[in-house]
Amino acid sequence: MMTFLMLFNTHFFQCAPCQKHFGRILASPEAAAVTDRRSLSLWLWRVHNEVNERLRGIEAQYGHSTTGDPEFPKEQWPAPESCPQCRASDSPSAWVEERVWEYLQQVFGVGSASGADGVRPAKQLQLGQSSRWAGKDTRRVR
Numbered sequence: 001m002m003t004f005l006m007l008f009n010t011h012f013f014q015c016a017p018c019q020k021h022f023g024r025i026l027a028s029p030e031a032a033a034v035t036d037r038r039s040l041s042l043w044l045w046r047v048h049n050e051v052n053e054r055l056r057g058i059e060a061q062y063g064h065s066t067t068g069d070p071e072f073p074k075e076q077w078p079a080p081e082s083c084p085q086c087r088a089s090d091s092p093s094a095w096v097e098e099r100v101w102e103y104l105q106q107v108f109g110v111g112s113a114s115g116a117d118g119v120r121p122a123k124q125l126q127l128g129q130s131s132r133w134a135g136k137d138t139r140r141v142r
Contacts, residue, residue: 001040002031025050041104042097049076078103 006026013019025031025047034040056074060066078086083103088094 002026002034021051038101041108042101045077045100045104052076078107 006023009019009022009026013022030043030046034043052074053076056066059069059074078100080087080092083099085099086096086103088096
């Protein structure tokens, strides 16, 4: 899986600093500790939130609100209203990773009926069906 993410990093990010930063994340000891679906899911979730936190600070320096670019707010996921049990009751900034894992499975996992926060789980894409993210590309999976 990490090989795929390295290739993704090389070919997806058009922004050289973004590519370099994600490359460092991929080379981290935390990335090396990924061994299975659960650890990969939680690692990607942590990386997503870390990147959002970093970008929020950078965007705030350039005059955006405290959440960064208002068009694309950099917030921690999942939001408290989406998964209140994902955060520790005594410290809202602390995560309960077991609950986060369960929520990830509920939203993106095999058998999930629909995604929360407007996300459509990839599992629901059937062979021969194009993705809403495909834009004008109507090629089908065969």
